[in-house]
Amino acid sequence: MNETERALRVQLAGTYRIFAMLGWTELIYNHITVRVPGPGKQFLINPFGLHYSEVTASNLLKIDLDGNLVEPSAHRFNPAGFVVHAAIHRALADAHCVMHTHTTAGLAVACSEQGLENTNFYSAQIEGMVAYHDFEGITVRADEGPRLVADLGTRRLMILRNHGLLAIGSTIAQTFARLWTLNRACEIQLATAALGNARPVAPEVAARCTHDALQFDPAHGAGQDVLDALLRQVDKIDPSYKE
Secondary structure, eight states, rough: OHHHHHHHHHHHHHHHHHHHTTTBBBTTTTTEEEEEEESOOEEEEEOOTOOOGGTTTTEEEEEESSBSSSOOOOOOOOOHHHHHHHHHHHOOOOSSEEEOOOOHHHHHHHHHHSOOOOSSTTGGGGTEEEEEEEOOOSOTTTHHHHHHHHHHTOOSSSETTTTTTEESSSSHHHHHHHHHHHHHHHHHHHHHHHSSSOOOHHEEEEEHHHOOOTTTTHHHHHTHHHHHHHHHHHHOOOOGGGG
């Protein structure tokens, strides 16, 4: 294993621990995948059966786009995670990282008829960035992958209707920043719903907010400072993800 892959494994394992710290887990389900640099299209995925708090750099699985383990492991991967993530990694050159969650707020908005409303500080920062994909059941059928990619188009955030949230990025940090913003927008929308009708954000204001938001821009770190700060919090709890 070269140093580049080793560093990527440590950061990915640490991100799984961040998700656990934030409560973004779903028992042993859902996934964060990262493409491994190199000529072959291979990516890292969590071992099926382990909680996010048990993921380490060394037990991450490396698989190819056909679902073959590149290196031997005592663990296996979840077919539902492979179908979605492999389809995106295969089709999109910039999809180096893919994150999928079933948070309560994200799933609630995904189940709502209107989807994400442009009514709060966070939704205003992702104006025009969110795609939608209709629910087709548990994602174990390979033929759904191309339809999901087609629905995604040029957008890098997606609400999987009746299912959850999806984010794509060129780095783990950028993907996390995008997903965190979408999930936060869903949390505020869910809380606001208890108060009645939400006050909409004017389209021109939302467009300005999205333009001015710097947390996704590589020129401003693309979320790396945020990810590093959270990794320091994880280190205080349990640094074993680096093993």
